[in-house]
Amino acid sequence: xxxxxxxxxxxxxxxxxxxxxxxxxxxxxxxxxxxxxxxxxxxxxxxxxxxxxxxxxxxxxxxxxxxxxxxxxxxxxxxxxxxxxxxxxxxxxxxxxxxxxxxxxxxxxxxxxxxxxxxxxxxxxxxxxxxxxxxxxxxxxxxxxxxxxxxxxxxxxxxxxxxxxxxxxxxxxxxxxxxxxxxxxxxxxxxxxxxxxxxxxxxxxxxxxxxxxxxxxxxxxxxxxxxxxxxxxxxxxxxxxxxxxxxxxxxxxxxxxxxxxxxxxxxxxxxxxxxxxxxxxxxxxxxxxxxxxxxxxxxxxxxxxxxxxxxxxxxxxxxxxxxxxxxxxxxxxxxxxxxxxxxxxxxxxxxxxxxxxxxxxxxxxxxxxxxxxxxxxxxxxxxxxxxxxxxxxxxxxxxxxxxxxxxxxxxxxxxxxxxxxxxxxxxxxx
Ligand code: KE4
Numbered sequence: 001x002x003x004x005x006x007x008x009x010x011x012x013x014x015x016x017x018x019x020x021x022x023x024x025x026x027x028x029x030x031x032x033x034x035x036x037x038x039x040x041x042x043x044x045x046x047x048x049x050x051x052x053x054x055x056x057x058x059x060x061x062x063x064x065x066x067x068x069x070x071x072x073x074x075x076x077x078x079x080x081x082x083x084x085x086x087x088x089x090x091x092x093x094x095x096x097x098x099x100x101x102x103x104x105x106x107x108x109x110x111x112x113x114x115x116x117x118x119x120x121x122x123x124x125x126x127x128x129x130x131x132x133x134x135x136x137x138x139x140x141x142x143x144x145x146x147x148x149x150x151x152x153x154x155x156x157x158x159x160x161x162x163x164x165x166x167x168x169x170x171x172x173x174x175x176x177x178x179x180x181x182x183x184x185x186x187x188x189x190x191x192x193x194x195x196x197x198x199x200x201x202x203x204x205x206x207x208x209x210x211x212x213x214x215x216x217x218x219x220x221x222x223x224x225x226x227x228x229x230x231x232x233x234x235x236x237x238x239x240x241x242x243x244x245x246x247x248x249x250x251x252x253x254x255x256x257x258x259x260x261x262x263x264x265x266x267x268x269x270x271x272x273x274x275x276x277x278x279x280x281x282x283x284x285x286x287x288x289x290x291x292x293x294x295x296x297x298x299x300x301x302x303x304x305x306x307x308x309x310x311x312x313x314x315x316x317x318x319x320x321x322x323x324x325x326x327x328x329x330x331x332x333x334x335x336x337x338x339x340x341x342x343x344x345x346x347x348x349x350x351x352x353x354x355x356x357x358x359x360x361x362x363x364x365x366x367x368x369x370x371x372x373x374x375x376x377x378x379x380x381x382x383x384x385x386x387x388x389x390x391x392x393x394x395x396x397x398x399x400x401x402x403x404x405x406x407x408x409x410x411x412x413x414x415x416x417x418x419x420x421x422x423x424x425x426x427x428x429x430x
Contacts, residue, residue, distance in 0.1 A: 001391055005049045006037040013037075025158035028398045031383040035398070036390070041068035043409040046395055054395035055414045059405040061397075062242050062267040065327070065356075066316060067409020073271045073312050080308035086300060094302040097311045101269075101279060104249045104318060107238075107259040111279030112288060113302040117241035117266030118146025120276035121204065123296045124262045125150060128202035128235035130294045131284045136196055138203040140183040142371030142401075144211035145204055145239050145264075153178045156211030160375070161399040183209050184217065184369050186224040193232055202235040202262075203228070207252035210242045210403040212374040213359035214352040222258040229261075235284065241266035241276070242403065245317055247355045248324055255355065268317075271309030274300075323408065327356040330415055331406040334358065337419030345426040356406040374401065381429055388425035394418050 014020035021027045021035070028035040036048040044067055046056040059065065066073065080093075094113060101111045114120050125137060125148070139145065144156035152159060152167040153175055159167065166175075179196060182188040183205075193200060203225055209215040229236040238260035243252035245268040253259050262280035269275050279285060287294045300306075317323055335353045338360055342349045350361045350368045361368045362381040368374050382400040389396050394417070396404060 001052050002050050003034070003036060003048070003052070007034050009037040009049060010034045023158070025161055025399055025402070030161045030379060030400070031386040031398045033387060033390075036395075043067045043069070044407065044411065044414050052393075054390070054393050055410075055417060056395045057404045057406070057418065058395060058397050059407050060267075060272060061402075062246065062405050063270060063272050064409075065246060065268050065405075065407050066271075066313065067407045070271075070316075070409075072316055073309050076271075076308040076312035077273070077305055080304050083304070085305055086303055088299060091302070091304055091307070093304060093307040093311060097307050097314065100311065100314050100318065101265070101277065104245070104314065105253070105263060105265075105279070106250050107253055107261070107281070108263055108279035109282040110285035111277050112285070112296065113307070114276040114278070114296075114298055115274045115300055115303075115306075116146065116276045117239075117264065118148055118276070119298065120241065120264035120266055120278040121145040121151060121237075121239055122148035124237050124264050124278040125202060125204065126296065127278070127284060127287060127294055128237060128262065130287055131235060132201040132233065134199050134201035134234075135177045136179055136199045137177065137201050138179045138181050138189060138192055140181050140205055140209070140371070142183055142212035142215075142374065143204075143206045143209055143239070145206075146241075149174045150178050154180055156209070156371075156401060158399075160212065160401050183212070183215060183371055184221050186221060186228075189225065189228060193228055193234075197232045200232060200234045202237050204237040204239055206242065207238050207240065207256060207258070208243050208247065208354045208357065210357055210359075211401065212371050213361055213368065213377070213401050214354060214357050214403050215368060215370070215374060216352060216354045217256065218369060222256055226258050226260075235262055236260040237262045237264065239264045242357070244268060245314065246357065249318060268313060269310050270306050271313035273303075273306040273309045275303075275306045275310050320408075324355070327406050327408060327410075330410050330412065331356045331358055333412065333415045334404070334406065334418060337415065338422055341419065341423045341426050344423065345430065347426045347429060357403045358406075359400075359403055361400065384429055385422075385425045388428050389418075389421050392421035392424055394421045
């Protein structure tokens with residue numbers, strides 16, 4: 001493949017954009033090559049400015065569960081755009097999407113729209129502190145909740161991909177209220193509650209960890225968090241920015257049958273446009289200004305174009321019979337094929353999959369159920385594998401610590417092409 005135009009474009013970008021990207025993980029730093037620069041995408045295919053085509057398994061990091069440039073979504077955006085791009089005033093569409101979210105997500109009575117997952121999680125944290133009148137909160141090493149200061153403590157995703165688990169610029173004063181626990185280790189949470197229980201405002205968790213690679217919750221883990229937070233009057237926050245509307249209509253909380261007090265949402269909810277949201281029990285949400293004293297605002301929150309895209313997306317998911325079975329079956333097909341490749345090539349690896357989310361870890365371990373086990377993966381081997389996949393027309397997340405996202409647009413042929421390319425890539429590792 002020829003990447004000359006991408007390389008020139010990336011060098012040019014680096015002169016005026018830090019690292020040449022507007023989000024670090026896009027820079028391909030951990031896979032040792034310059035990123036390809038994208039020109040367009042349609043369905044499951046993405047194209048770079050050199051004209052190379054790839055089957056896309058990143059799906060813009062999750063939002064494009066219907067595939068790229070979906071006609072229903074584009075039509076909705078174009079129709080809304082004819083009426084104006086932003087009003088900074090209430091519109092009926094915001095109410096319509098809020099009603100649909102309340103209907104789809106079991107634990108949400110009321111919801112507030114924002115512009116990113118980061119805004120959703122930082123706002124939910126502030127709200128939980130106001131509701132409980134407590135300062136501390138618990139997060140899990142390797143869980144990523146966006147880039148608000150409080151969360152950049154042993155964060156996942158780009159923060160570990162770049163080896164920046166604790167970012168400079170986060171003050172000690174901020175960090176002292178962030179308590180760190182180990183994912184899938186209830187005892188580590190019980191210990192924090194034993195020490196700080198009455199001071200813990202909330203526990204925030206990715207109900208399926210997807211920012212250390214995909215790590216499912218162990219049996220009883222989420223239920224244990226629910227019991228502990230109930231016992232101490234602590235707010236349980238499910239960060240469903242990835243799992244929301246992906247694992248089921250009602251997200252991970254419906255999939256596992258464990259219901260939080262607050263839920264944060266993003267990605268899919270915007271249909272590819274910038275949208276985040278947070279919602280939950282009315283008694284908590286009613287503390288938000290202007291109804292209550294907790295301030296949170298946004299010039300473009302509930303933007304009509306983003307609402308149009310999000311509403312079209314959620315309606316499609318809500319009304320398409322068998323949607324989740326379809327993407328789960330495709331993800332299972334990929335998992336079976338990758339396992340067969342590991343066998344055929346004698347490559348040591350573990351595959352974790354939940355619904356349409358999966359990660360292949362290059363590791364000698366028998367399982368990956370914790371952050372430490374995930375971090376023991378062979379990132380050098382992953383980088384070689386990634387580059388070989390790219391050469392063979394497969395665009396995978398450029399990090400061992402991210403997920404593979406299956407969409408409605410992926411066909412069985414796409415899946416089989418990925419399996420074939422993966423076999424070639426694995427053979428090149430030995
Ligand atoms: P955003 O601010 O990027 O919209 O959402 C932050 C966020 C919050 N919670 C979870 C569970 C998330 O996964 C994310 C963002 N995910 C990463 C990919 N793992 C975004 C990709 C990027 O940073 O460019």
